Amino acid sequence: MSTITLKAKHDHLEKVASTRDPVKAIAEFVWNALDADATSVSVDFPRNPLDGVQSIVISDNGLGIPRDRAEHDFESLGESWKRQARQTKVHSRAIHGKEGQGRLKFFSLAQKANWSTVYESDGKRLSLSISVDADKLHTGTVSEPIEVSATETGTVVELTNLKEGFEWLTGEQARADFNATFAPYVLQYPDLEIRYDGIPVDPKASIERSHDFKTKSVVGATRVISDLSLKVIEWKSKVSIRRIHFGGETGVVLGTLPANITAPDYSFSVYAYSPFFQEIANANLLELDGLGDPDFTRVVDYIRDEVGDYFRDREAEKxxxxxxxxxxxxxxxxxxxxxxxxxxxxxxxxxxxxxxxxxxxxxxxxxxxxxxxxxxxxxxxxxxxxxxxxxxxxxxxxxxxxxxxxxxxxxxxxxQLSHIISASSLIAERVVTLQVLREMVFDPKHRSTIKERGELDVLVGENTWIFGENFHFTMQESGLTKIMARVSEELGKARSRKSKGRKPDGKIGRIDSFMGRMVPHADPGHRDFLLIELKRPSLTVTRKELDQLEDYVQALIKQPDFSTTSTAWNFYLVTTEYDDYVKDRVTQTGRPVGLFLDKENHKVWVKTWAEIVRDCEGRLNFIQERLRVEVSAEEIEQKIALLKSSIVKAGKEKADTEGDPGD
Structure with missing residues (x-):
């Protein structure tokens, strides 16, 4: 008898040997048997007199473990003979293990593991035994080989002194999990017999339905993952945890992750195969969900999306x-x-x-x-x-x-249906709103009758997105005094109730729409304010309206209350057209078209409805195309009629309840 010593520390070996999945630990010994060309493997659970599980026994009729390989493989972690082989010696089946770690998985199940093996050498049948203790994973014993008269080769692994009661391993869920692991392998190699607690793994008896997806390539974060093969198997028995099983090009399962796929009432397993998964397994990243390789994360997301769509189709089919x-x-x-x-x-x-x-x-x-x-x-x-x-x-x-x-x-x-539908509804409503706006400002039958107050300002006030997103407060048609009070409130500054907002000539003034928003800025208290002056579609803006706009600007930005605050002001005068004088002022070299004044803390713009609508259409068309939002002409007509009636109603209510026009 000789003593073997693993070239690794005990604490490291404990990490390698540990697993929270007992079925997976047992599966490692079955894979070892299959890699040894076994055609028959059996997992049994001998009972004690009280009918409790006494030990776990995995037996096979494989080629056994020769003395030289026993000493080499049990002394060397990560230097298994399988690294040099792509297929098994006799039956040319795919090799599963290559790291030489699977045999240590007994650590999570039992205190001791004993291998009794029979192998052939020089025409003789020889037998030897190997023992490893969970408290001394770095050492083990190998007996001297002796000649025996056995009729066949093979290995029996017995796990004794179990660390807990494993009666549940003989239940239906554990059996279903075991079957989920080996059913694809048995389908691939139908001459195999694998038994679990006396019952064979029979894919035909345990599979409810299977579906193969079209082979595809997935674009990852740094590379293209080619030839991804994907299969989903629905089980007749319920598996305890629905999982994605990853395999290399040989089809052997290398590792798993929880499926995390919404599929009510379905018991299933997903099998994904690609040479890429062998690379990930070699890097020990195969069972890291969201914390490992970015390309692997992308592939996992793709698998979950595809299988999720499949089960939605299945549910709809049912x-x-x-x-x-x-x-x-x-x-x-x-x-x-x-x-x-x-x-x-x-x-x-x-x-x-x-x-x-x-x-x-x-x-x-x-x-x-x-x-x-x-x-x-x-x-x-x-x-x-x-x-x-x-x-x-x-x-x-x-x-x-x-x-x-x-x-x-x-x-x-x-x-993400709720997000998609909500976004689609939002875009559809905005498409309709733009159609209404076009009719109001461009259609001759409406243009001559639409007013800026009570009609046009109501539409704008209910759709502030026309001038930009993320405004967190809006005020429609307000006097300068009310606007100043709202700015003070926003900036956290006290303002006397007696303070009045007046134009330079001392007269009161009203702004059609006033909006505010917070934007990224070095000063967290910084605010952007937008004031909009609308002109009825039939009016051509002249110097008079431009001078009026400047009066509003001066009335607001020269307020002493805000001289030391971090604020930016944007003033818009919106019209259908303007005369040559205004055109000369808003089309100056080196400035964007429409920019009338460009100061340190404020900008003044003169914009046409054509420019506003065109900008909005550009933003909406991009999103609409990707969401494939379609709004029929009939639907648009219905919503236009409804929106027009609501605008007229709102305008009348506003006129009936209007207070002091100066404030």
Whole structure:
């Protein structure tokens, strides 16, 4: 007998040997057996008199462990013979392990591991045993080989003095996890027999359904990951943890990560294969989620997105019969095919929600078709305009179980549907608003009658995005005194109630729109203020209106209250057209078109509606194209009519309630 000493410290070996997944630890010994060309491997759990699991035994009919390899491999961490081999010697199967670490995984399960092996050398069958203790991972014993009359070679690994009761390892979940690991390998090599607690791994009996994705290349952060092969297997039995299994080009599983894929009621495993994963495994980064290689992180995100889409399609497929019956009854709220990708996703989630409602709500099942039509119509509107409310509706209206509510909340988060739909609705509304604005300022039938106050200013006040995003307060048609008071409040400065805002000639003045925002600045108290003076579309701006604008500017920026504050002022005069005098003033060499005054703390602009609309269209078209937002001509006409009526109504209410015109 000889003593072998591993060339590594015990504390390092403990880290290498530790695993929180007992099934994975057992799997390492099965992989070792398969790498030794075994065609039959069995994992057994001998019981004690009280029917508790006494030990764990992994036996195989492989080639065994010769004396020279036992001494070399058990003395050398990371120098396994498998590093030099791509395939097994006899059956030319893919090799799994290459690091020489799998045998130490017993540390997480048992106090002792003993290998009893029979191998062939020079036409003789020889037997030897190897023992390693969990408290002395850096040392072990190898017996002298003796000749035996065994009919076949193979190895039996016995793990004894278990560190805890492992009765659950004989349960259905542990078996399902084990099957999930080896089912693809058995599919690849059907002549194998792998048994777990007496029952063979039988992919045909345990697989509910499988799906192979098209092989693709994924663009990572620093490289292109080529030839990614992806498969999802749905199991008949429930696996305890749904995982993504990563393998190299040989198809052997090298490591796993939690799936983190929203797929209610599905028991599945994902298998991803690429030579890239072998590189990541060699760098010990394969089981780091979000903390490892950026290219690996990108591939994992891609896998989760693809499989997530697959299960949304599966769920919609399962609910297709119900949806068809609702269509035939005339209560399904959608018509025709989805007009874009956003509506396609919306319908997927709607169908899934409807299927759940039909399954869990007795009231909905018993309801008349007329009531079902109203109910589903409301659900559709909620999903299209306020997706976050769907979970509340499912709870309050349909009394859906909390687990199902959580599934739908996670589904919305994972698909980012709520963000996409909200953004799409926002863009659609802005497209309509611009159409209304065009008609008001350009269409001859409206241009001659539209007024800047009570009509045009109402539209602008409700859509401040026209002049920029992120304004955190707005005031419509306010006197200079009120504006000064609001600025003081924003800057945290006290202002006397008796202080009045006046133009240089002492007269009162009113600004159509006043807005404020915080912007990145060295001074955290810095504020940007925007004041807008609108002119009716039929008016041509002349020197008179320009002088009036300057009066407003002087009235505001010369207030002593703000002389020491960090503020920037932007003044806009917006019109449809201006005369030659104004044109000469706002088209000066070295300045942007429209810039009338450019001072240290304020700028004054004269802009046409054509310029404003063109800038807005540029921003919206870019986003609209990527979101594929489409707004039909009929929908635009309906919203224009509604928006016009609301503007007229708001204008009348404003006129009825208007107070002191000077303040």
């Amino acid at each position: 609910s297709s019969e119900l949806i068809q019956s609702l269509k035939e009854a005339g209560v399904y709220p959608y018509e025709g095919d989805p007009k874009d990708e956003i509506e396609r996703r919306e319908r997927q989630v709607f169908d899934i929600a409807t299927h759940a409602v039909q399954s869990y709500s007795r009231d909905f099942k018993k309801a008349e078709n007329a009531l079902k039509k109203i109910t589903l119509g409301l659900l559709k509107e909620a999903l299209a305009h306020n997706p976050e409310s769907v979970t509340r509706i499912l709870r309050a209206v349909f009394n859906l179980p909390k687990s199902k509510q959580d599934d739908f909340s996670e589904l919305l988060d994972r698909t």
